[in-house]
Amino acid sequence: MSQGSYLRAEWPLFAAVGVGIAGFGLEHAALHAGGLFLWGLFFVILAAIIGVAFRITHHAEVLALRLGEPYGTMILTLSAVSVEVVILVVMMFDSHSPTLARDTVYAAVMLDINGIIGIAAIIGGLKHGAQKYNLASANSYIAMLLVALGIGMFVPDFVPDDTWIAYSAFSVGMMALLYIAFLRLQTIEHRQYFEYGAIEHEVHDLAASPNWVHAAVLVGSVAGVGVLSEVLSVLLGAGLEGTGLPMSIPAVMVALISASPELMAALRAAQNNRMQTTMNIALGASLATVLLTLPVIEGIALFTGERIVMALTPIQAAMLLVTLLAAMNNLHDGESNAIEGISHFALFAAFVALTLLGVA
Numbered sequence: 001m002s003q004g005s006y007l008r009a010e011w012p013l014f015a016a017v018g019v020g021i022a023g024f025g026l027e028h029a030a031l032h033a034g035g036l037f038l039w040g041l042f043f044v045i046l047a048a049i050i051g052v053a054f055r056i057t058h059h060a061e062v063l064a065l066r067l068g069e070p071y072g073t074m075i076l077t078l079s080a081v082s083v084e085v086v087i088l089v090v091m092m093f094d095s096h097s098p099t100l101a102r103d104t105v106y107a108a109v110m111l112d113i114n115g116i117i118g119i120a121a122i123i124g125g126l127k128h129g130a131q132k133y134n135l136a137s138a139n140s141y142i143a144m145l146l147v148a149l150g151i152g153m154f155v156p157d158f159v160p161d162d163t164w165i166a167y168s169a170f171s172v173g174m175m176a177l178l179y180i181a182f183l184r185l186q187t188i189e190h191r192q193y194f195e196y197g198a199i200e201h202e203v204h205d206l207a208a209s210p211n212w213v214h215a216a217v218l219v220g221s222v223a224g225v226g227v228l229s230e231v232l233s234v235l236l237g238a239g240l241e242g243t244g245l246p247m248s249i250p251a252v253m254v255a256l257i258s259a260s261p262e263l264m265a266a267l268r269a270a271q272n273n274r275m276q277t278t279m280n281i282a283l284g285a286s287l288a289t290v291l292l293t294l295p296v297i298e299g300i301a302l303f304t305g306e307r308i309v310m311a312l313t314p315i316q317a318a319m320l321l322v323t324l325l326a327a328m329n330n331l332h333d334g335e336s337n338a339i340e341g342i343s344h345f346a347l348f349a350a351f352v353a354l355t356l357l358g359v360a
Contacts, residue, residue, distance in 0.1 A: 121341025
């Protein structure tokens with residue numbers, strides 16, 4: 001790939017720089033004018049962040065392909081979750097919402113399992129019929145998700161205020177241990193669990209650029225997402241104020257931004273009859289979100305001394321339990337089909353409806 005072609009491929013990053021400069025310059029005018037001006041600027045910045053997220057995913061995939069395992073999986077998961085964490089932390093400090101982190105993790109799991117698997121299974125099932133994947137990988141992901149969600153989001157509902165610091169510290173350590181252990185088992189001892197058929201590489205690594213360039217672009221892009229998120233958070237807060245719209249919208253938006261590249265990759269894989277890739281993306285993203293996002297948020301809570309609400313609401317707990325039960329039932333035979341996809345999509349639609357009603 002020529003240098004000109006390489007630079008042209010990075011146009012979302014250059015566009016994001018321009019949008020960021022314009023966003024900071026127009027922020028006060030948009031807040032004063034409100035209405036279409038405010039929301040127009042908001043959606044332009046949102047589109048820029050999503051574009052940057054796609055480029056972050058690309059550069060992470062190139063590095064993962066070049067460096068191999070276990071570094072590849074670690075880079076992919078850390079880069080994907082870093083986008084979510086950066087946006088989440090910026091919005092938390094701007095909005096001072098004690099439930100934003102919980103709502104974001106909950107939304108991410110709903111999007112990944114019910115949204116991605118549901119839509120991908122419908123598309124792949126209608127085109128190819130039953131699609132096979134490695135059953136051991138699905139069982140491993142679900143088992144880890146049950147434990148991680150239990151420790152991080154179900155149990156905190158019963159932890160009294162006078163002991164939350166000790167439990168929060170335990171939770172941070174346990175999540176880190178679970179992630180390190182799962183990463184090693186996934187990439188070394190039980191790597192075969194997460195493969196099905198021939199291994200395919202989808203990344204077109206045609207650039208003759210050194211690894212440090214991709215690493216630098218990766219880190220710089222994540223920092224850029226943080227800068228753009230600052231303006232986005234202010235505009236969103238002002239836009240939602242007094243509208244009566246659900247206050248969980250910011251959490252869904254954060255989850256949607258980080259899930260956008262994963263959704264496109266998972267749908268492409270399902271269309272090409274590679275459901276194993278879809279499962280690795282959807283379930284792996286859910287697990288990475290829980291195991292990597294929760295420790296960061298709990299760490300912030302320990303640093304500031306202010307407890308962050310991670311305990312689920314009754315509706316959220318019910319939706320998560322039904323989702324996990326449906327996944328355990330549907331992912332029991334190593335095959336997916338459109339019927340299973342519809343059941344997950346129905347749960348995703350319920351999540352959207354509850355969010356719009358402002359009760360979840």
